[in-house]
Amino acid sequence: MTIFEDYLKSVEIPKLLKELGVPKIEALMEEVKHFTEKEAERRDKIVLSYFGEDGIKRIIDSVVQGLLSPPKLKENAKVLDVGAGSGFFTMKVVDKLRRYLPKAAFYAMDLTPAMLRMLTRKTSEITSFLGVAENVRGSVEHARKYLDVPEKFDAIFSTLMLHHCLDIGKVFEGFRKAVEVDGKAVVVDLCKHSFEEFREEMGDIHLGFEPELIKEKAEKHFSKVQVKKIPGICCTNSGRSAELFIAVMIP
Ligand SMILES: C[S@@+](CC[C@H](N)C(=O)[O-])C[C@H]1O[C@@H](n2cnc3c(N)ncnc32)[C@H](O)[C@@H]1O
Numbered sequence: 328m329t330i331f332e333d334y335l336k337s338v339e340i341p342k343l344l345k346e347l348g349v350p351k352i353e354a355l356m357e358e359v360k361h362f363t364e365k366e367a368e369r370r371d372k373i374v375l376s377y378f379g380e381d382g383i384k385r386i387i388d389s390v391v392q393g394l395l396s397p398p399k400l401k402e403n404a405k406v407l408d409v410g411a412g413s414g415f416f417t418m419k420v421v422d423k424l425r426r427y428l429p430k431a432a433f434y435a436m437d438l439t440p441a442m443l444r445m446l447t448r449k450t451s452e453i454t455s456f457l458g459v460a461e462n463v464r465g466s467v468e469h470a471r472k473y474l475d476v477p478e479k480f481d482a483i484f485s486t487l488m489l490h491h492c493l494d495i496g497k498v499f500e501g502f503r504k505a506v507e508v509d510g511k512a513v514v515v516d517l518c519k520h521s522f523e524e525f526r527e528e529m530g531d532i533h534l535g536f537e538p539e540l541i542k543e544k545a546e547k548h549f550s551k552v553q554v555k556k557i558p559g560i561c562c563t564n565s566g567r568s569a570e571l572f573i574a575v576m577i578p
Contacts, residue, residue, distance in 0.1 A: 328481050329447070331443075332444075332446075332457065332458075332488060333446045333561065334375040334474060335440050335443075335444070336439075337473065338437070338455065338457050338469075338473075338525075340356065340359055340440070340518070341356060342413055342476075343457060343458075343459075343469060344459060345530070345567065346465075347458075347462045347465040347469070348462065348464060348465070349462060349495055350493075351458050351463055352365070352485075353531075354493060355438065355459070355493070356437070356441035357402060357437045357530070358438060358491055358532075359438055359448050360436075360529055361442075361529075361530035362412070362439040362441065362442055362469060362530065363439055363440075363441040363442075364395070365530070366412075366442070367413065367439065367441035367442050367444070367445055368414035368424070368441075368445070369453050370412050370415060370442065370445065370446075371415045372414045373411055374416075376543070376564075377562045377563060377564060378562065378563075380542075381454060381560075382560045382561075383416075383419070385417065385557060385559065385560045386486065386557065386560065386571070387416065387419045387420055387423060387517060388423075389422055389525075389557050389573050390416070390484055390486065390513055390515060390573070391419050391420060391423045392503075392508060392540075393484070393511075393513035393573060393575040394406070394420075394424060394482050394484060394511070394513055395424075395427060396508055396511075396575060398511070400428060400431070400481050400482055400510075400578065401481060401482065401512075402428060402429075402430045402431075402481060403428075403430040403431060403432070404428055404430070404431045404432075404479050404481035404544060404574045405427075405432050405434065405477045405480045405482075406421075406424065406431055406433050406434070406480070406482045406483075406484070407433075407434040407435070407463075407480040407483045407490060407505070408420070408433075408434070408435045408436070408453075408483075408484055408485065408486075409435070409436050409437075409458075409460050409463060409483055409484070409485045409489070409502070410437055410438070410460055410485050410486075410487075410488025410489075410492075411435035411436060411437050411442070411446060411453075411455070412439075412442045412445075412448070412487075412488075413442050413445035413449075414435060414443075414445065414446030414449055414453065414455075414498055414515065416486045416487075417433070417435050417446065417454070418446075418450060421433045421452070421453060423474070423489035427541045432454075432477075433453045434450065434453065434454045434455070434456070434476060434477075434480070435453050435455045435456075436455070436456055436457070436458040436460075436463070436466060436467075436470075437455070437457065437458075438457065438458070438459055438460075438578075440457060443455045443456075445514065446494065447552055453532065454474060454475060454476060456470035456473075456474055457469075457470065457522065457525075459479045459483070459499055460489075460492050460493065460497075460498045460501060460502075461493070461494055461498055462501050463483070463490060463501040463502060463504065464501065464505050467479075472547075473531065475527050479505060479506065479507050479510075480505055480506055480507065481506070481507050481509075481510045482506070482509075482510055482511050482512070482513070483502050483505060483506050483511075483512040483513070484512070484513040484514070484515075485502075485512075485513070485514045485515070485516075486515045486516075487515065487516060487517070487562075488516070489533070490516055490517050490531050490532060490533040490534075490535060491530065491532055491533075491538070492532065492533075493532060494542055495533070495536070496540075496547065498548075499544055499545045499547065499548045499549070499576070500578070502514075502548070503548035503549060503576075503578060505572060506578060507578075508578050509577075509578075510578065511575065511576070512549070512574075512575075512576045513540075513573065513575050513576070513577060514573070514574045514576070515557070515571055515572070515573050515574075516533050516535070516536060516541075516571065516572060517534075517535035517536070517562055517569045517570070517571060517573065518536065518537070518538065518556060518569060518570040518572050519534065519535040519536055519537050520534055520567075520568075520569035521534065521572075522567050522569070525564075528564075528566075534556075535569050535571070536572070538554040538555065538556065538572045538574075539554075541572065541574050542554045542574070545574055546574075546575050548560055549576035549577055549578055550577060550578060551576070551577040552574060552575070552576050553574070553575045554572055554573070554574040554575075555572065555573060556570055556572050557570075557571045557572065557573050
């Protein structure tokens with residue numbers, strides 16, 4: 328058995344969530360169930376079907392550009408993907424960032440063990456741990472009992488996780504507390520849409536977000552926030568399309 332499987336065996340998600348003081352544990356466990364049963368094995372194919380190769384490249388380029396924008400990350404930066412899922416974007420962002428930051432170290436956090444299991448099967452270069460976006464610091468403290476994870480990160484990024492979170496204000500607060508004072512956070516997610524059925528079909532909690540709302544919520548915790556639509560790309564599912572935004576946040 329691998330160290331990661333040993334670690335997964337020793338963590339009970341409802342107990343961890345209780346320890347982290349997260350409200351609405353049942354709703355979060357529904358998320359875990361959805362991603363375990365409906366997405367973990369198929370996530371990479373699902374992403375490809377939503378965006379196509381061109382769209383995926385555009386998302387990766389946008390995230391990497393956000394991470395490389397000033398202030399400059401140090402050579403040995405510690406970079407965390409929150410809600411990393413099966414690691415589809417994590418691995419591609421890591422590949423690209425390594426060209427600029429060959430000494431950087433990479434970490435992935437997610438609420439769903441089955442998703443992280445897929446990620447760890449693909450690479451041993453990314454340290455994966457369980458946790459909740461609304462309390463990254465507490466999640467990190469918990470993970471440090473088992474794994475080699477730093478206390479804070481120079482950069483945090485997240486793709487397509489925010490609309491699955493119960494309290495997005497808490498997520499931004501959590502990111503701010505987990506990122507170094509000279510670091511940054513980059514979030515990509517869906518713009519506001521009207522497809523109510525995505526709640527049932529995809530376990531979505533929010534039907535995307537107005538970029539203005541993201542800016543307002545993020546500015547409560549970060550001093551500089553830029554939010555813009557990513558041009559020329561949509562998340563398309565059975566003919567239903569939603570635009571994407573990218574938020575770059577500096578403490
Ligand atoms: C739609 S998937 C995105 C996964 C990956 N980032 C991607 O783009 O393919 C959402 C992921 O967020 C995780 N997730 C949902 N709510 C979360 C929370 N509150 N904290 C941490 N992870 C969460 C799920 O387990 C799932 O792996």
